[in-house]
Each structure stands twice: as C-alpha cells, then as structure tokens.
Amino acid sequence: MNAPHAMTAGTAAPATARYDWGAALKDASLAALVTLGLCIPIVLLRTDQGAGVDLLLRPRIGMVASFVAAVFAARLLHHVLLARRAGRPLVEQKAEVRTTPNAVPWAKMGLYAFMGVAMSFPLIVFLIQGGLSESRYWVDLGILVLTYVMLGWGLNIVVGLAGLLDLGYVAFYAVGAYSYALLSTTFGLSFWICLPLAGILAAFWGMLLGFPVLRLRGDYLAIVTLAFGEIIRLVLINWVDFSGGGAGISSIPRVTFFGVPFSADEGGFASLFGLTFSPMHRVIFLYYLILGLAFLTAFVTLRLRKLPVGRAWEALREDEIACRSLGINTTNTKLTAFATGAMFGGFAGSFFAVRQGFISPESFTFLESAVILAIVVLGGMGSQLGVAIAAIVMVAGPELLRNLGFLKAVFGESFDPNEFRFLIFGLGMVAMMIWRPRGLISEREPTAILKERRAISGSHVKEGHG
Amino acid sequence: MSVGGINVLVDETRAIQDGKRAPLLSVRGVKTYYGNIIALKGVDLDVHEGEIVTLIGANGAGKSTLMMTIFGSPRAREGRITYAGQDITRVPTHHIARMSIAQSPEGRRIFPRMTVYENLQMGASVNGGTHFKEDLDRVCDLFPRLRERLYQRGGTMSGGEQQMLAIARALMSRPRLLMLDEPSLGLAPLIVKQIFSVVKELNERDGMTVFLVEQNAYHALKLAHRGYVMVTGTITMTGTGRELLENPQVQAAYLEGGRH
Numbered sequence A: 001m002n003a004p005h006a007m008t009a010g011t012a013a014p015a016t017a018r019y020d021w022g023a024a025l026k027d028a029s030l031a032a033l034v035t036l037g038l039c040i041p042i043v044l045l046r047t048d049q050g051a052g053v054d055l056l057l058r059p060r061i062g063m064v065a066s067f068v069a070a071v072f073a074a075r076l077l078h079h080v081l082l083a084r085r086a087g088r089p090l091v092e093q094k095a096e097v098r099t100t101p102n103a104v105p106w107a108k109m110g111l112y113a114f115m116g117v118a119m120s121f122p123l124i125v126f127l128i129q130g131g132l133s134e135s136r137y138w139v140d141l142g143i144l145v146l147t148y149v150m151l152g153w154g155l156n157i158v159v160g161l162a163g164l165l166d167l168g169y170v171a172f173y174a175v176g177a178y179s180y181a182l183l184s185t186t187f188g189l190s191f192w193i194c195l196p197l198a199g200i201l202a203a204f205w206g207m208l209l210g211f212p213v214l215r216l217r218g219d220y221l222a223i224v225t226l227a228f229g230e231i232i233r234l235v236l237i238n239w240v241d242f243s244g245g246g247a248g249i250s251s252i253p254r255v256t257f258f259g260v261p262f263s264a265d266e267g268g269f270a271s272l273f274g275l276t277f278s279p280m281h282r283v284i285f286l287y288y289l290i291l292g293l294a295f296l297t298a299f300v301t302l303r304l305r306k307l308p309v310g311r312a313w314e315a316l317r318e319d320e321i322a323c324r325s326l327g328i329n330t331t332n333t334k335l336t337a338f339a340t341g342a343m344f345g346g347f348a349g350s351f352f353a354v355r356q357g358f359i360s361p362e363s364f365t366f367l368e369s370a371v372i373l374a375i376v377v378l379g380g381m382g383s384q385l386g387v388a389i390a391a392i393v394m395v396a397g398p399e400l401l402r403n404l405g406f407l408k409a410v411f412g413e414s415f416d417p418n419e420f421r422f423l424i425f426g427l428g429m430v431a432m433m434i435w436r437p438r439g440l441i442s443e444r445e446p447t448a449i450l451k452e453r454r455a456i457s458g459s460h461v462k463e464g465h466g
Numbered sequence B: 001m002s003v004g005g006i007n008v009l010v011d012e013t014r015a016i017q018d019g020k021r022a023p024l025l026s027v028r029g030v031k032t033y034y035g036n037i038i039a040l041k042g043v044d045l046d047v048h049e050g051e052i053v054t055l056i057g058a059n060g061a062g063k064s065t066l067m068m069t070i071f072g073s074p075r076a077r078e079g080r081i082t083y084a085g086q087d088i089t090r091v092p093t094h095h096i097a098r099m100s101i102a103q104s105p106e107g108r109r110i111f112p113r114m115t116v117y118e119n120l121q122m123g124a125s126v127n128g129g130t131h132f133k134e135d136l137d138r139v140c141d142l143f144p145r146l147r148e149r150l151y152q153r154g155g156t157m158s159g160g161e162q163q164m165l166a167i168a169r170a171l172m173s174r175p176r177l178l179m180l181d182e183p184s185l186g187l188a189p190l191i192v193k194q195i196f197s198v199v200k201e202l203n204e205r206d207g208m209t210v211f212l213v214e215q216n217a218y219h220a221l222k223l224a225h226r227g228y229v230m231v232t233g234t235i236t237m238t239g240t241g242r243e244l245l246e247n248p249q250v251q252a253a254y255l256e257g258g259r260h
C-alpha cells in the first residue's frame, strides 16, 4: 500500500519497500496459536463450587476465544505499524522529526503537574472517598509511592547523573532509619534533630563507600556496592547489642507536629487547632512530610545540575578522562555524588523509621535496592519526571491493579483481576523494554538555554541512539 | 612568514635565538610504560613560548602517549617534565589542566549527551565561569558552525564539527599552551585547511603556543616552526618545519602522496 512512496523516494532498501503481508498474517496466526496453547491449560477450565461439596468444571471458551482474537489483532496491528514505518518515504520521515516539539518544556510541565497532583492528592482522595478515615488506604499508598519517588530521585543522582551504578543504595536507607531509631530511643532526640543527623551520617557512609570504589566502574562498581549493602544489613543483624539484631528496634517515637504530638489528649495537635481528634492527622502530616522531603530532593538535584558540580557529574558519566584533562577533580566529584545521593537515602530512611515505629534488617534487603534501581532505570536515567512516573507504576501499579473493576466489563463477570495482576504487570514491563528500552523519558534535558535562543529544529536536540 | 602588526615576528630562527631562555614546556628523558610494555623510551622535547611545534610519526609510535604523559596520565616512570619552570612530572592531571595547558585529546572525547553549549561550559571549568560569555563569543567567532549549533547534542554533530568543538572546548580555558592530537583525523581537506588556519591565527594573533601531533605531516610541518619525528618511542629527528619537509628520509617515510 505504501510501496509506491518508498519507490519514489528511491532510498529505502528493496526489502522494506514492499511489505510481506503473507508473512505478517502467518506470524499473527502463529502468535494466536501460541496464545491458544497457553490458554488451554491456564484459562479454559474453571472449577466452581457446585451445589454440594462437589466441584464443577466450567469451560470458558468465550474467554479463550477473546484472548486469542486479541493477540491476533494486536500482532496484526503491530505489523501494520511496522509496514507503515517501512513504507514511509524518507523525506517525509525527516520532516516529521523536525516538527517534533522540543522535549524540554514538556518534561518540565510534567514535573510541575506531578507536583501539583501530589500536593492536592489527600484532598482529592478526601473528596472522592468522603471522609478522613475512608481515605486512609489511599493516603498510605501515596506515602509509600512518595517514599520510593524520593529514593528514586536520590539514587538518580548517583546512577542517573554521575553514572555510578550503585546496587547497595538500600544501605543508606538503612543508615538513615537506624540513625533516627537509635538516636531517638537512646538519647531521646526529636525527629527534627535526627533528620539532618541521619542525612549527615548517611552522607558520611556514602563517602566511606566512595573511597574504595573510586577506581571502579560499571560491573565492578555494581558488585562492590552490592556487597556494601549486604555488609550493612549483616552487621545490623549480627551486632545485637548495637542494633537489636534481627528483632529490630521497636517503639520508635512517633512524628510530632514540630514538637506537638498527634495525640487525643490536651496539648495534642487536634486540641491545639480545635479539631476533633483523628489518627488521620498524623498520616496526612506524614504524607506532606515525605512530599516535602521528596521535593527537596528534586529541587536540590535541579539546582545542582545547573551548577558546576552537577555538570561535572554528568560529564563524568560521559567521559572520565576528558573530565580530568579539563581540570575536574574526579575523585571529589564522585565522592560528592555518592555523599549527596546517600544523604537523601538517609532522609528517606529516617522518615521510614518515624512512620513505621518499628524497623528491622528485614526491611533493607537487596530487593529494595533492586526496586529503587529499577525505578531509576525504567524512568530513564537522569529524568526526574520519568523516575516519578516509574515509582508510581512500580509501587502503586500492582496495588491499583488489585482494584481494577473495569476489566470485569471486558472479560465477563467471572473475571478476577487479582489473578492477572502480575501478568499485566509483567506485560507492562515487557512492553517497556520493547518500546522504550532507554526508559520512559530518555531525553536528557539541557541545563543551560540562552535567552536569545534561536529557533532550532527538534532533530538537533533529539538524542541519537547509542 | 609574515610579520603581523604589533605581534612579535615568529620565524624558524626564533627557537635557536631563544636557546638561552628556558622553554615553556620541556620533556627530558621521559619513559612511559603500559604495564611492562615500554611506550616512550626516553623522550626529549622542548616547546618554546609562541611556537608551533609539531610531532609526527607512524601509527603506534607513541605520539598520543607523549601528549597524555605530559598531562600526567599515564605517568612518566622516569624523566622530568617541566612547564613554565615548574616540575609537573608528578602533578595530578586535573592540577596540570589548571596551569593553563589545554588539550584536545585523541578521539576528541567530547561529551556526547551534553549540548555544545554545555561542552563549552565544561571547558571553562578551570576558570570557574568568569568571562565565560566573552570566551564563548570568541570561540564561536573562530568556528561559526558551533554558534549555529549551540544546543545540539555533541554526539549528534558531524566528525568535523566534533573536532571543532573539541578544539573550542580546549580554548575555553584560555590556555597558554594548546596541545592538539590529530585534529585533522578523518576530516575533509577543506575542513582540515580551516582548522589549521585557526591554529595559525591563534598562534599569530594571540601568541598562543601550540603543540601539534599530526599524521598529516605535510600540512603540519608547513604550519609548524619546528618539528619532531618519533619512531617507536624515541625522537629520531628534529629541526625547523622546512628542514624536515626537505629531508629525504622524512619525505620517504611521511610525505609519500601527502603533498596536495
């Protein structure tokens, strides 16, 4: 159908000029067949409780058919898209790239939009759910997501900007959490004093990790940081006198409203402000606390990127030797990246401790590091908005799928989304890898734009594949 | 060679006349190893203030190694390198870069994901961004192509443009000594001419000292006041640019077909 265009352009390879529809059909049928094969053991038969104790086998042929049809259609659609891309004349393609708007304002707007939604989230939930205690689940989920957004943004400094692959980020999260827990339970220090201390301690540990790994890059660096994370966890488990061992630390003091406790009695937050007491006050305060901390992380990162040190981080990621010959002290640059990233991990850790009231080494396993790293990588290394979206998808996604009712409308009343939660999540991840292998937002945002900016086409700013 | 206004005449005899004055850069008996393999077997080389000195040699002779050794990575295992009267043999690379030496290394090594503008900002790291605008204008006047493409990502520029960027980035630190490693590599003859004329302009107008490593021996020797020939880690010949150009051995080894 598009073949004539390609011919006139005269540049496309003959193989792509004419799309092989027979093969496409065959491919789609094959995919459908595979789906059928998969569906027979998994989806076809459903066991229902009969009238008595006996089980009834209920075939779900309609459902299998819809799955197969969906796969067939999707595969064919894929081919149609491929064919259009192959058949598009080259000139036209170029023109299209040129009109692509510059990604810069778009990413910034997105970040602001995210901030706006995050700020009003408790209110929105309150209005939708119609009550404070009813919205508890959602606000809790929001806190969880924001914790990971913050951790993602923190790790983003190390991995995304400075290009130092850190698999042990959870260690700094742990240092922050234990700093608050130990300082508050042993010395009775308040959260607001412990928070900066936890950040400083974590930054200090970040430097400690930084020194031995200064000469390492890539895989080697990843292995050492992985080991570092495990060492911290094992020390916390085994040094029972210090950290309480595997049993962890409990009854960590709760967060206060800058000294005013969230309690029902006289002098508590509620009575001070003339409100009726609700445990949700504390939860909402926690929400805004983590939101503030996350914004602080984002703000500091955005600022630093425009300063020489942030620019040096990014340059370091690109070419260390060039950096050195331009007079950059790469040792200091790496250490500041590690320390800054670790500091935000420490803040997040002490928030975690004050929220939970109980911490143990269980919470700081490698899996946590992996999730945080996945958020950074999926988000597109270095992109703030991308990381935020990835955190939502990775953390809230599985939770939300639990509640998706509309799938019932598609697949019939008997469909339980719970069963397919991880399937859908997995499909999403695979789709990401196919279409956005460099992360959700892979476009790096330039840090400096002159006022008298000239009109340059999008193709100039668009990044090459490398 | 022409005399340019108030600029001091820099001709082939200059180096000899200045023999008593200490050279800006002096390399003495430098040996550099990669592991156990010796790459520089005791190199002696001088660059005087205001000169263009070129170093030619076959592939793998050790030219880039010498340039990087002057910059402190890899480090000379033996010998002495002095710059402006200071011993820099053991000084860390980033400190050397702050002593107003700049280099455009082999393979350009620009930052591909950063824009041209940001690359130039990185070049100005040494002087902390003071007089950045001024320097930006200056290098953009030298390479107008860069001004058109200030916000393009370095990695998406053409090879020639990347070379211009690498030189411009080195110039952002206002160096006294500029070291260029094969600036003509892979470039069209017209662009090569342009780049060499920029080098000449920098030298004659601003009095910048230039140390040039080149494969393009004919053009490089024509441009340079003095030249050195390196063969497998040792300097085998030295002289004024013209002397080397007329030397039959040099002609046989490096100028075959290079004359155009």
Ligand SMILES: Nc1ncnc2c1ncn2[C@@H]1O[C@H](COP(=O)(O)OP(=O)(O)OP(=O)(O)O)[C@@H](O)[C@H]1O
Residues within 6 Å of the ligand: B034, B037, B039, B057, B058, B059, B060, B061, B062, B063, B064, B065, B066, B106, B215
């Ligand atoms: N990092 C390294 N490790 C080991 N050997 C190296 C390294 N870099 C260079 N060498 C070796 O040192 C010798 C000199 O290399 P160098 O790059 O200095 O040559 P060159 O004169 O610049 O050559 P060309 O004109 O091809 O750029 C070569 O034999 C090379 O193989």
Ligand SMILES: [Mg+2]
Residues within 6 Å of the ligand: B063, B064, B065, B106, B181
């Ligand atoms: Mg070389």
